[in-house]
Amino acid sequence: MKAIDIIHNPFKNKGTAFTKEERKKLGLIGTLPSDVQTIEQQAKRVYDQYKIRPDGMQKRKFLMEVFNTNRTLFYYVLSHHIEELLPIVYDPVIAPAIEQYSEIFMLPQEAAFLSIDDTDEIEESLKNAADGRDIRLIVVTDAEGILGIGDWGTNGVNISVGKLMIYTAAAGIDPSQVLPVSLDVGTNNETLLNDPLYLGLKHKRVTGEKYYDMVDKFVKSARKLFPEVYIHFEDFGRDNATKILDKYRNDIPVFNDDVQGTGIVCLAGVLGALEISGQKLTDQKFLTFGAGTAGMGIANLLFKELKLQGLSDEEARKHFYLVDKQGLLFEDTEGLTPEQKPFVRKRSEFENSEELTDLEAIIKAVKPSVMIGTSTTPGAFTEGAIRAMAANTERPIIFPISNPTKLIEAMPNDLLKWTDGRALIATGIPVQATEYKGVNYEIGQANNALIYPGVGLGVLAAKAKLVSDEMISAAAHSLGGLVDTTKPGAAVLPPVKQIHTFTQTVAKAVCETAIKQGLADDSVKDAEAAIKAIKWEAKY
Structure with a gap:
């Protein structure tokens, strides 16, 4: 490998940290300034430069320059400042980074871009993107259902890149063994279709058999090229996410973060809340506000946990109430998804079932002890709704986890005020500790990370x-x-x-x-x- 290739390879480049001996051996004499620095010195320079950037996007652009140049240095800085930098490299700054991806595109970050118009090239594309690396982890997205911002086509590859950053920074997954993948099946986002700079396919999303055939070809090609690979599905649409997960989960190691990851962190949060309240999981009534991919993933995981604790299918299902745009979901509600149908209620359970379209009325009728919001409807948890919930349970468990901040169902300070400090809260966004009546309330973040x-x-x-x-x-x-x-x-x-x-x-x-x-x-x-x-x- 030529000296210039080493310096331009982010997995091999050390920048000013190459020793005198390494510079001589690799043909780098004269290609770098004379001083040999430690990674600590390099990291200080990077962090100092990061701090002077004026806003989130500018800070992220700078960090991406480091990422594209020197992966080891990037992850050293990220791991040492993870609480501060996590919102910059991932949520919430990831949202504008996705929206502007085509406009600010410089380098593809070693991602694989697979096109539904050229499915014969899938295996070749994966092989080229891997470039001989031993890939053990893939995060793949078709970017139809990015939480909070929706369908962003090929721009959504940034979500795969961001997820993999967290895998390495938090868990120490070797960055040379990961591969972000974009499944470009078109987009229904008219803004993108009309944008001359958009880098993806400029036609409507392909659905049905052709779509599933592409997903299958990707999975089989990935397992052929990388026999031990673990596939993480991310931000697929509500009609596809669970269907794809269920197709492969009994054959190979796969994971869907929206279906399972959100469910795990919410289950962990509920278990943590019950440790505080001293109550049992099997005594709770769960109201899921927003019955899409994330909401149903949460309900399904809580349901499976109730079964693991000894309840039958029938007994466990009685603990759940789903609320979506139609209101409380019943057997005869139009437009039910396959994931929703097992959890719907009978109208005979309520005298006023036709009126149960408003959250406050639903809470008064259902009397839930746990309410989790994945609706992306800002302010949906109103004072009236929360006070109604607090009237029926001593320690209401309330998780408004929609993000970014502009989409959260309610802020913790309001939830504490409306429940007189009794609410047990987790949010989908980072929130500072909140003081109420002399008590400092730490707010847990239901962050999939x-x-x-x-x-x-x-x-x-x-x-x-x-x-x-x-x-x-x-x-x-x-x-x-x-x-x-x-x-x-x-x-x-x-x-x-x-x-x-x-x-x-x-x-x-x-x-x-x-x-x-x-x-x-x-x-x-x-x-x-x-x-x-x-x-x-x-x-x-």
């Missing part, structure tokens, strides 16, 4: 054949005990700043469960040793 990196690390360490429901449950339960629930105002989830610690906890729980279930590779006997063996560190 708390969970999916650890799940992935555990799956990869185990060389797991599948990702089972028991492995998912173990991930959720593993966060218990990480928060002091006896402290007034305690959070229901651990803080993001502890992500390195609890990622290891989650990974160990997932790997151990895979071993117990016989889903791990025969060579994997010790979870801690297996995790340590594959963990990558940002160092030269």
Whole structure:
């Protein structure tokens, strides 16, 4: 490899940290300034430069320059400032970065771009993007259902890049072994279709058999080229997400963050809230406000957890109430999705079922103890609705997890005021501690980044054949005990700043469960040793 190629390869480049001996050996003499720096010195320069950028997008653009130049340095900086930088490299700044992707495009970040108009090139495209690397983890999206902003076509590849950044920063997944993938099947976003700079296919989304054939060809090609690869599906539309997950989950290790990741973190949050309140999961009534991909993923995971705790299918389903744009969902509600149908209610259960289209009226009729919002409807959790909920339960569990901030159903300070400090809260956005009547309330963030990196690390360490429901449950339960629930105002989830610690906890729980279930590779006997063996560190 030529000297110039080494400097331009982000996986090999060390920049000013190349030693004198390395410079001589690699033919780099004279191509760099004389001083040899440590990664700590380089990181200080990067962080100082980051701090002077004026806003989120400018800060992200600068960090992406480092990412494109030197992966080790990028992850060293990110891992040492993860609480501060997570919102910049991922949510919420990822949203405008997606929207402006085609306009600011410079480099493809080693992603694979697969076109539905050229499906014969899928295997070749994956092979070219991998460029000889041993790929163990793929995050793939068709970007139809990006939470909060919808359909963004090929621009949505940024979501795959961002997710993989968190995998490496939080869990130590080797960045040379990951591959972001974009499935370009067209877009229904008229803004993109009319934008001369848009880089994706300029036609409407292809659906039906041709679409599923492309997904299948991608999965088979990925497993052929990379036999041990773990595939993470991200931001697929509500009609496809669960269907695709269910097609492959019993054959190969796959994961859908919207269906499972959001569910795991919400289950973990509910379990954390119940540790504080001293109540049992099997005594709760769950109201899911927003019954799309994320909402149904949460309901399904809570349902499976109730079954693991001994309830029958019929008993477990009685605990759930789904609310979508039509109101409370009944058997005869028009437009029900396959995921919604098992959880709908009978109209005979209510005297005024025709009137149950308003959240406050629904709460008064249902009397839920847990309410989770994935509606992206700002302000939907009104004072009247929350006071109605608080009137029926001593410690209402309320998770407005829609993001970004402009789409949240309610802010924690209002929820505390309307429940007189009794609400147990998690949000989908980072929120500072909130003071109410002399108590400092820590607000847990129901951020998938708390969970999916650890799940992935555990799956990869185990060389797991599948990702089972028991492995998912173990991930959720593993966060218990990480928060002091006896402290007034305690959070229901651990803080993001502890992500390195609890990622290891989650990974160990997932790997151990895979071993117990016989889903791990025969060579994997010790979870801690297996995790340590594959963990990558940002160092030269």
